[in-house]
Amino acid sequence: MSGSLPPRLAPGATIGMLGAGQLGRMTAMAAARLGYQTHVYAPDAAGSPCAQVSAAATVAGWDDLAALERFARSVDAVTLEWENVPVATVEHLRRFTSVNPGPNVLSVAQDRVKEKSFVNALGIATAPWRAAKSAEDVARAVAEIGPRCVLKSTRLGYDGKGQARIGEGTDPAEAWAAIGGVDGIVEGFVTFACEVSVIVARGGDGAMVAYPAVENRHKDGILDVTLAPARVAPETAAEAERVARRIAEALDLVGVLAVEMFVTADGAVLVNEMAPRPHNSGHWTMDACAASQFEQLVRAVCGLPLGSVERQADAEMTNLIGEDALRWPELMAEPGARLHLYGKAEARPGRKMGHVTRLLPRT
Ligand SMILES: Nc1ncnc2c1ncn2[C@@H]1O[C@H](COP(=O)(O)OP(=O)(O)O)[C@@H](O)[C@H]1O
Numbered sequence: 001m002s003g004s005l006p007p008r009l010a011p012g013a014t015i016g017m018l019g020a021g022q023l024g025r026m027t028a029m030a031a032a033r034l035g036y037q038t039h040v041y042a043p044d045a046a047g048s049p050c051a052q053v054s055a056a057a058t059v060a061g062w063d064d065l066a067a068l069e070r071f072a073r074s075v076d077a078v079t080l081e082w083e084n085v086p087v088a089t090v091e092h093l094r095r096f097t098s099v100n101p102g103p104n105v106l107s108v109a110q111d112r113v114k115e116k117s118f119v120n121a122l123g124i125a126t127a128p129w130r131a132a133k134s135a136e137d138v139a140r141a142v143a144e145i146g147p148r149c150v151l152k153s154t155r156l157g158y159d160g161k162g163q164a165r166i167g168e169g170t171d172p173a174e175a176w177a178a179i180g181g182v183d184g185i186v187e188g189f190v191t192f193a194c195e196v197s198v199i200v201a202r203g204g205d206g207a208m209v210a211y212p213a214v215e216n217r218h219k220d221g222i223l224d225v226t227l228a229p230a231r232v233a234p235e236t237a238a239e240a241e242r243v244a245r246r247i248a249e250a251l252d253l254v255g256v257l258a259v260e261m262f263v264t265a266d267g268a269v270l271v272n273e274m275a276p277r278p279h280n281s282g283h284w285t286m287d288a289c290a291a292s293q294f295e296q297l298v299r300a301v302c303g304l305p306l307g308s309v310e311r312q313a314d315a316e317m318t319n320l321i322g323e324d325a326l327r328w329p330e331l332m333a334e335p336g337a338r339l340h341l342y343g344k345a346e347a348r349p350g351r352k353m354g355h356v357t358r359l360l361p362r363t
């Protein structure tokens with residue numbers, strides 16, 4: 001079976017995973033719990049967080065057509081944990097097996113300009129933005145939007161990388177140079193009351209479930225803490241959920257989608273970005289919900305009914321970045337702390353090493 005729609009795969013089947021990081025690892029663990037195996041494919045798969053818990057690993061490039069074909073023929077369906085897998089890779093794999101989310105979803109999510117255009121075309125608000133392919137474009141955008149902006153590379157940014165803040169007196173050429181002189185997007189700076197995200201899972205039959213909106217606090221551009229649920233007005237939470245469902249539907253997504261949003265002081269919801277995969281702000285679902293975001297991805301790409309998003313507890317998830325992970329003895333000794341470590345050998349600064357979830361009485 002090839003192409004888009006996942007066949008219904010019984011336990012025992014093998015899921016192909018593109019990308020070898022912690023999101024793939026936690027998906028593979030959810031798959032194993034349901035009796036499925038994982039075969040990971042990535043240029044850096046050797047010894048990776050995902051390979052450590054997978055039945056098989058292929059170490060090969062995204063453009064190695066022969067290796068991709070062998071991989072596709074050895075698995076029953078393919079998914080991904082990294083949205084920047086080249087679209088051509090996914091198109092090639094789709095000649096041999098189902099791959100979800102598909103190339104159309106990836107091409108939107110890989111490019112901030114396409115992403116914002118797509119969202120705005122649905123009538124959903126974002127910060128004001130302009131595409132910028134030169135320092136002159138940056139200067140023009142700032143003149144139009146206002147002095148406080150954020151310049152971001154259009155592609156491949158994560159954890160605040162590939163971004164430059166612009167304020168009164170910032171030289172547009174310096175901001176442009178700071179992101180490496182690549183194609184960018186200038187966004188108006190949003191003075192948000194808080195940041196929220198909603199994670200949606202959608203099956204090949206169009207069935208959809210959404211976890212409650214959660215609140216995200218960032219430190220140095222990296223997610224620090226997620227509070228589930230978000231402490232926002234019920235109407236705001238409902239609007240955030242509506243927006244995420246609308247986007248998933250318009251993308252014809254099969255899989256899991258996270259939508260990051262800003263909530264302004266007057267309760268308006270503005271979309272920041274999206275990721276068609278499990279998301280750091282959904283890790284709490286592993287410990288607090290009937291089915292986790294990772295299990296939902298397994299179910300969606302195996303053509304199974306989606307699981308329950310019912311929340312059995314509220315939760316606070318804290319990332320362990322770099323040397324934070326050295327606190328594992330203390331965290332293991334803390335009653336009720338649910339510690340997750342990703343099997344990464346080196347605690348480099350800024351690297352996501354693990355997370356800890358603490359459950360709270362359900363509100
Ligand atoms: N337009 C903006 N206004 C205010 N803060 C922003 C804006 N864009 C990004 N940020 C801040 O930077 C963080 C990271 O930016 P984001 O666009 O989500 O990129 P990344 O891919 O690195 O997560 C956001 O979560 C938010 O805290």
Ligand SMILES: [Mg+2]
Binds near residue numbers: 260273
């Ligand atoms: Mg983000």
